[in-house]
Amino acid sequence: MPPSPRGIDSPGADGTGKTETGRVASQETAPLTIVPFYCGSQRSLLEPLAKELMAAFSLPVERQPPGFDPEMAYDSARGQYNSRILLALLLRHHQGPGKLLGVTDADLFIPVLTFVFGEAQLDGRVALVSSHRLVPERYGLPADPAQLQARLAKEAIHELGHTFGLVHCANGRCVMASSPQLTGVDLKTARFCVDCRDALRRRRSRPSTAGP
Numbered sequence: 001m002p003p004s005p006r007g008i009d010s011p012g013a014d015g016t017g018k019t020e021t022g023r024v025a026s027q028e029t030a031p032l033t034i035v036p037f038y039c040g041s042q043r044s045l046l047e048p049l050a051k052e053l054m055a056a057f058s059l060p061v062e063r064q065p066p067g068f069d070p071e072m073a074y075d076s077a078r079g080q081y082n083s084r085i086l087l088a089l090l091l092r093h094h095q096g097p098g099k100l101l102g103v104t105d106a107d108l109f110i111p112v113l114t115f116v117f118g119e120a121q122l123d124g125r126v127a128l129v130s131s132h133r134l135v136p137e138r139y140g141l142p143a144d145p146a147q148l149q150a151r152l153a154k155e156a157i158h159e160l161g162h163t164f165g166l167v168h169c170a171n172g173r174c175v176m177a178s179s180p181q182l183t184g185v186d187l188k189t190a191r192f193c194v195d196c197r198d199a200l201r202r203r204r205s206r207p208s209t210a211g212p
């Protein structure tokens with residue numbers, strides 16, 4: 001069994017910015033890989049999302065099929081998919097130095113929460129985001145493709161920000177602001193505040209601590 005991913009965006013994730021050692025510089029320049037699964041009618045969100053991520057992180061973005069069966073993360077009692085298990089599956093089945101982002105329309109949960117929009121490994125490789133709870137129609141509102149796209153981009157950039165070691169930001173307009181509810185998602189922008197942008201730059205320029 002691979003080590004269980006350390007999730008953030010869950011209670012108890014205190015954002016103290018624990019770091020790992022032995023990281024290699026290439027991890028911060030390798031392409032970012034989107035792994036879509038169970039996207040259903042939301043597949044059209046993927047191409048614009050890739051462009052948003054390319055711009056946000058200045059990295060090439062690739063796409064790969066999941067390489068695992070997402071049903072392994074299904075919880076029949078809840079009718080939802082366990083986010084923590086999906087993070088572990090993504091890690092196990094997608095080797096390589098770059099960051100991974102699972103994108104799905106499946107409804108995600110962690111055991112102590114009703115749902116999560118996404119989850120990520122703090123200062124790790126893997127993140128996950130779901131459009132399921134971001135869809136306006138789910139709340140009896142008219143369809144709004146632009147709003148849905150914006151919400152998904154914010155949540156994806158936020159979760160990937162965690163994989164680069166960024167923690168939650170007190171600036172409610174910053175993409176790294178914690179937003180467990182949709183109101184918070186809509187209030188924030190898809191951009192890093194000055195402090196988070198600086199932190200991201202510093203973290204990505206860290207010298208390699210690994211041997212040759």
Ligand SMILES: [Zn+2]
Nearest residue numbers: 008009168178
């Ligand atoms: Zn977060």
Ligand SMILES: [Zn+2]
Nearest residue numbers: 169174193196
């Ligand atoms: Zn910030």
